[in-house]
Amino acid sequence: MTKHAIVRSLFPSQFATLLLASAIGIPAVAQQSQPSSDTQSPPPAQTTQSAQHQYPEAAPYVAPAKEGFWGHVNPFARKVWVRKQTDPINNRLTELDQVNAKNAADIKDVDSRAQAGIFKAQSAADAANQTATAAGTQAQNASGIAQTASGHVDQLNSTVSGLDKYHQVSDIDVTFRGGNPVLSADAKKQLDDLAAGVTGQTGYILEMEAHSRMAGSAGIQTSQRLAESVERYLLTEHQIPVYRMHYVALGNAEVASEVASAGEETKPMKKTSDVHVRLMANSLAAQGATSPQGVASSTGADRP
Numbered sequence: 001m002t003k004h005a006i007v008r009s010l011f012p013s014q015f016a017t018l019l020l021a022s023a024i025g026i027p028a029v030a031q032q033s034q035p036s037s038d039t040q041s042p043p044p045a046q047t048t049q050s051a052q053h054q055y056p057e058a059a060p061y062v063a064p065a066k067e068g069f070w071g072h073v074n075p076f077a078r079k080v081w082v083r084k085q086t087d088p089i090n091n092r093l094t095e096l097d098q099v100n101a102k103n104a105a106d107i108k109d110v111d112s113r114a115q116a117g118i119f120k121a122q123s124a125a126d127a128a129n130q131t132a133t134a135a136g137t138q139a140q141n142a143s144g145i146a147q148t149a150s151g152h153v154d155q156l157n158s159t160v161s162g163l164d165k166y167h168q169v170s171d172i173d174v175t176f177r178g179g180n181p182v183l184s185a186d187a188k189k190q191l192d193d194l195a196a197g198v199t200g201q202t203g204y205i206l207e208m209e210a211h212s213r214m215a216g217s218a219g220i221q222t223s224q225r226l227a228e229s230v231e232r233y234l235l236t237e238h239q240i241p242v243y244r245m246h247y248v249a250l251g252n253a254e255v256a257s258e259v260a261s262a263g264e265e266t267k268p269m270k271k272t273s274d275v276h277v278r279l280m281a282n283s284l285a286a287q288g289a290t291s292p293q294g295v296a297s298s299t300g301a302d303r304p
Contacts, residue, residue, distance in 0.1 A: 166205065166280035170194070174230055175274040179212055179222045181229040191230065194279060195238035206240070207278040208247035219251030222273065230275045247275070 172194060174187045183191070198204055210227035212219040227247035234240045 166282050169204070169279040169281045170197075171276065171278040173274050173276050175272060176226055176229075177273075179214065179226070179273045181222075181225040183229060183233055188233065191233055191277075192238070194277065195234055195240060198240065198279065199238065203282040204244065205280050205282075206234070206245045207280055208245065209276045210247055210249045210274075211253075211276070212251050212273050215252050217251075220249050223251050223275075224249035226273060226275050230277065 172190045174183070174190055176182070176187075177184070194206075198206075208227050208230060210223035210230075212222040212226065214222050224247075227249055231242075231245050231247060234245065235242060
């Protein structure tokens, strides 16, 4: 049997009465405890208007952070609570670290670009300096070359202007007997000595003036045969080039220079048959080679 059944069996009438009184008394007490809405509550509109005129608007209420029973320092705080308290600080520190890292990276980037710009400018300046130095060297070389070329031009002008200037080295008279164009032993000896002095040399010519005792065209023809005899001997016996030998057949006429040097008023006639040979040398044309050596002049020797 349960406890309530035992109680009912012992006090059946009293228990029923108690339950009835309780059911009736509880609503009455509840009605007495509630205030009357008509006597105590002011009208909503008037209350709101009076609160706006009498009191300023209050700041929103912020609930204090729950710090636990132990206050700020809770030796038995859980890891979750500690993490909640330290996460904002860690996040802020992380942001600051990121900002510092970004600033450091920006500074490093600016510094690297500045260094690169400085290096590039220095390289450009060095290259410009080298170019200027090379240009100065080339200018000096060009000036030297120009001066050398000017000297060569002056030397060439002097050489060209002096190509037709010859001076006499020596002269000989090759005589013939009776206008016969046969060379005597003495005549050959003279020509051999003359050829020995010009063998292997340059810058010389042989001028020959052929004379005859005969007058008129016969004398000119005779003197021409005498000059050809001398030229033929030098060419065949001593291989003197033909372009270095030049002759003129004068017959029995004298040249104007000989007449002027003799101081005679009338033009004399040649009384002998001979070929006057002059060795003429050009010192400019013979540069770098030994000048021709002449033989002793035999002008007027061995005349019949």
